[in-house]
Amino acid sequence: MKVLFIGGTGTISQAVSELAVKKGIDLYLFNRGNSNHLAPAEAKIIEGNIRNPEEAKEKLKGYDFDAVVDWVAFTPEHVRNDIEIFRGKTDQYIFISSASAYQKPQTSYLIDESTPLANPYWEYSQNKIACENLLMAEYRKNDFPITIIRPSHTYGKTSIPAALNSHQAPWSLVDRMRRGKKILVHGDGSSLWTMTHNSDFARAFVPLLGNMRTLGHAFQITSDETLNWDQIFRAIARAAGVEKLDLVHVASEKIAEYDQRFRGSLLGDKAVSVVFDNSKIKRFVPEFKATVSFAEGVKKSINWYDNHPEEKQIDEDWNKLMDQIIAENGS
CATH class of the missing domain: 3.40.50.720 (NAD(P)-binding Rossmann-like Domain)
Structure with missing residues (x-):
């Protein structure tokens, strides 16, 4: 073919x-x-x-x-x-x-x-x-x-997938976690999401x-595994060897006020719970079964970055924005 x-x-x-x-x-x-x-x-x-x-x-x-x-x-x-x-x-x-x-x-x-x-x-x-x-x-x-x-x-090996991370430098989120910085989470962290x-x-x-x-x-x-956002961020932290994680929850609407791009990526995508029914693809491809859990997949990504330190770029503008939102809205 x-x-x-x-x-x-x-x-x-x-x-x-x-x-x-x-x-x-x-x-x-x-x-x-x-x-x-x-x-x-x-x-x-x-x-x-x-x-x-x-x-x-x-x-x-x-x-x-x-x-x-x-x-x-x-x-x-x-x-x-x-x-x-x-x-x-x-x-x-x-x-x-x-x-x-x-x-x-x-x-x-x-x-x-x-x-x-x-x-x-x-x-x-x-x-x-x-x-x-x-x-x-x-x-x-x-x-x-x-x-x-x-x-x-x-996502793949060069991705650190999260609702709030730098697109230009995905390692930025893990760097914050490993430095003990507060981590911004949209909403109350309980909405459901799927990573594939x-x-x-x-x-x-x-x-x-x-x-x-x-x-x-x-x-x-998509995968059939469904996690809430607190679970997703904690899975990333565990994969990165971070034992203590300080999550700060801020309403998605409030976060979107800081950057118009969040209106799409949060309000238009990740702010609400989503569970995918993959019955149709399984009818057409009966052998299909997603086998890579998020815990396993994000661990592969972090291992890849740890083995390629030259790729560990940090987005300082994104860091400053996270710090600002947390400082002005976090409790």
């Missing part, structure tokens, strides 16, 4: 790329070549700019694929370009959406693929919804062969490649 990944070296897609080639898939990566040192040696690289449709068409001239996955499509414009480029060149186009597209606030804490898509808080999620709507219309009207995937908070290791995601995703039964369907892929 010949498969094209647009991207293919990110946190989620890297794990999928590695498993795909292990399964014997003839994998091609189309990207700008900036991170191809992270690609599997077996993958074939096509360097190009997917944002330039004419260039992409030229680079992909003569190629046809059983499946194309765009890991880096975020807006309707990106998707329109993909439709133009890949119509007639693939039997399956897989769009990576987001579980953050689900209804916020949702009418039920239990989420499945029938949960409405509506997120008034986060432009990122609104764009993903618009992409899904565009693709479903193209499938219904013109038989464009789409499959939609909705991941939620998926990228290796588990890959085990569910790869069998969907080239599977014509999935056309026209949307799937969420």
